[in-house]
Amino acid sequence: MRVRIASNSCIKGTYYRIVLEPSFKVNIAPGQFVMLRPATPCNSYDPLLPRPFSIHRVDQSGNIEILYKVVGRVTTILSMIVEGDEVDILGPLGNGFPVNREVVGDNILIIAGGIGAAPIIGLGETLRTNYPDRPIVIILGGRGEADLLCVEDLKKTAAEVIITTNDGSVGIKGYVTDALEEYLSRRCDPGLRTTVYACGPSPMLQKISEITGTRRNIETYFSLEANMACGIGLCMGCAVKRRDRGYYLVCKDGPVFRGDTIVL
Amino acid sequence: MKPDLSIRIAGIDFQNPVTLASGTARYGEEITEHCDLNRLGAIIVKGIALKPTPGNPPPRICETPSGMLNAIGLPNIGVDAFIRDKLPFLRQFNPKVLVNIFGSTVDEYGEVARRFNGVAGVHGLEVNISCPNIKEGGIAFGTDIESTRRVVQIVRKATTLPVLIKLSPNVTDIASFARVCEDEGADGLSVINTLLGMSIDTETWKPRLANVTGGLSGPAIRPVAVRMVWQVYKAVKIPIIGMGGIFTVNDAVEFLLAGASAVAVGTANFINPGVSIEIVEGLEKYMEDKGLNNISELIGAIKN
Ligand SMILES: Cc1cc2nc3c(=O)[nH]c(=O)nc-3n(C[C@H](O)[C@H](O)[C@H](O)COP(=O)(O)OP(=O)(O)OC[C@H]3O[C@@H](n4cnc5c(N)ncnc54)[C@H](O)[C@@H]3O)c2cc1C
Ligand SMILES: Cc1cc2nc3c(=O)[nH]c(=O)nc-3n(C[C@H](O)[C@H](O)[C@H](O)COP(=O)(O)O)c2cc1C
Numbered sequence A: 001m002r003v004r005i006a007s008n009s010c011i012k013g014t015y016y017r018i019v020l021e022p023s024f025k026v027n028i029a030p031g032q033f034v035m036l037r038p039a040t041p042c043n044s045y046d047p048l049l050p051r052p053f054s055i056h057r058v059d060q061s062g063n064i065e066i067l068y069k070v071v072g073r074v075t076t077i078l079s080m081i082v083e084g085d086e087v088d089i090l091g092p093l094g095n096g097f098p099v100n101r102e103v104v105g106d107n108i109l110i111i112a113g114g115i116g117a118a119p120i121i122g123l124g125e126t127l128r129t130n131y132p133d134r135p136i137v138i139i140l141g142g143r144g145e146a147d148l149l150c151v152e153d154l155k156k157t158a159a160e161v162i163i164t165t166n167d168g169s170v171g172i173k174g175y176v177t178d179a180l181e182e183y184l185s186r187r188c189d190p191g192l193r194t195t196v197y198a199c200g201p202s203p204m205l206q207k208i209s210e211i212t213g214t215r216r217n218i219e220t221y222f223s224l225e226a227n228m229a230c231g232i233g234l235c236m237g238c239a240v241k242r243r244d245r246g247y248y249l250v251c252k253d254g255p256v257f258r259g260d261t262i263v264l
Numbered sequence B: 001m002k003p004d005l006s007i008r009i010a011g012i013d014f015q016n017p018v019t020l021a022s023g024t025a026r027y028g029e030e031i032t033e034h035c036d037l038n039r040l041g042a043i044i045v046k047g048i049a050l051k052p053t054p055g056n057p058p059p060r061i062c063e064t065p066s067g068m069l070n071a072i073g074l075p076n077i078g079v080d081a082f083i084r085d086k087l088p089f090l091r092q093f094n095p096k097v098l099v100n101i102f103g104s105t106v107d108e109y110g111e112v113a114r115r116f117n118g119v120a121g122v123h124g125l126e127v128n129i130s131c132p133n134i135k136e137g138g139i140a141f142g143t144d145i146e147s148t149r150r151v152v153q154i155v156r157k158a159t160t161l162p163v164l165i166k167l168s169p170n171v172t173d174i175a176s177f178a179r180v181c182e183d184e185g186a187d188g189l190s191v192i193n194t195l196l197g198m199s200i201d202t203e204t205w206k207p208r209l210a211n212v213t214g215g216l217s218g219p220a221i222r223p224v225a226v227r228m229v230w231q232v233y234k235a236v237k238i239p240i241i242g243m244g245g246i247f248t249v250n251d252a253v254e255f256l257l258a259g260a261s262a263v264a265v266g267t268a269n270f271i272n273p274g275v276s277i278e279i280v281e282g283l284e285k286y287m288e289d290k291g292l293n294n295i296s297e298l299i300g301a302i303k304n
């Protein structure tokens, strides 16, 4: 589906926000994504494949907002396109974060690293609306101050936002996982059910898995990344190892998975 | 008068020459939301073996200039599950169903082929010979002329269905492989499978695919594929399904002119899952514009 760009601008450093104006109505669950490919002013075969991006939010007028970090070919091209240009999108795709009663615990913990902040705003808002009596704690981390996104928005949805940076420029010096260990050992009642949602680089998710795996009453849900070609289950390129046997497809079976069902 | 796009290939009647390439539309289910299957000539399903196999560890794919590398590793649900769980879905649609089969030994090819005899809704077999021969050091069947011969012989004996052999491009003289297939009774050829390739991340010094090497597909391989279709067309009489980087109607016409009787759309489905229908419509318009009545007027019509 070809859609028009309503705006595209730098948030800070290498992070950008692009706003798409779809001609159709979109209903999304937080954690869903779109496959996106620049179409104008130049539609070429190089780069060839569309790329997956989480939907950050859908605003009141139905526009789709995406936050992205410039890391390579497509994101560099994206950063150069302007209002009025067009992109091809497919979506919303995949299964978002589960927010039903069976899943959501008494404590809610949301962890995001870097661009992983993009999908969790919507998740925080949904959880706060559906479970106003349950405290939401968000741990947000990045390399430095420049890698912390959406801090003000997150503060509005959470009872508490814990910030970590590797260089110590703001918040606690260290990783989100250091803050997680500290939080679980000192402030989290092991008698209560805790649900941890996380989005970020694979090593971060691995470490969260290790930390939470040794504790009782914690369930984790991870949003995974994978190289994708199609985003809809055609190519079987986006495999992630299942704990029992074989593989899941991140695009179709995920991108959100229960932590104990996969091997990172 | 509307141009006639129908074509008979290997004894199978296609309503038009546009098909979906094996491994790029699974068993048809996921793509239906984006692509009106009923308007295609045929669907070639993802490779099926005797027993289920899980496929390779990730990363399985990466992008390369105007193409992609894949080492999916032929994940497959096995012949029984395919017939029981997937075929009933495919039977609801007009297009012919070609089942892509593979094995790790010559005997396994024969056994898989045999299982499809008399199975309703299967119109032909496409034999993938680009996979490793486990008993003979892992060399791909399709890159060794005697292994190719034995696979064609055993499949031919095992089945009454039309048999198309899918040639590997990773050979010096593809025409000689095509001749062996024709001699051993193949009804048609699919040309080409992916080209063996490799890519290394210069930051991490690691291969970009867990399997190290993978198959190259997409527009990057199109000139190689067109050349091979043309060489095979000149070498044999049996019909060819041409494929390799077909993204537009003009690409499809190029393959027909080189000698293909039909085309398969592969990697392009990942960029636009509805593209095959655009190619069907484009072909109709192309023929009208050129004043052609029958698709056969294009086949092998290159002027040289
Ligand atoms: C479900 C899902 C949701 C996603 N949501 C977002 C999102 O909301 N915002 C966003 O910015 N990104 C998101 N991503 C990641 C995004 O898809 C990649 O950053 C993008 O594909 C990079 O494309 P490129 O052409 O710019 O880089 P390429 O040219 O393909 O890669 C350039 C280099 O960057 C490396 N690279 C690729 N991906 C990443 C990455 N994620 N981080 C760091 N290095 C990388 C590659 O290994 C390569 O070395 C998501 C991924 C998935 C699977
Ligand atoms: C992700 C992927 C999976 C594939 N799986 C199979 C397969 O299971 N069996 C097979 O014979 N060919 C398989 N192929 C090869 C294609 O059917 C086709 O021959 C090749 O990709 C060239 O066409 P294209 O450039 O249009 O993709 C696969 C190709 C890709 C890209």
Ligand code: FES
Binding pocket: A227, A228, A229, A230, A231, A232, A233, A234, A235, A236, A237, A238, A249, A250, A251, A252
């Ligand atoms: S990206 Fe193609 S199957 Fe998931």
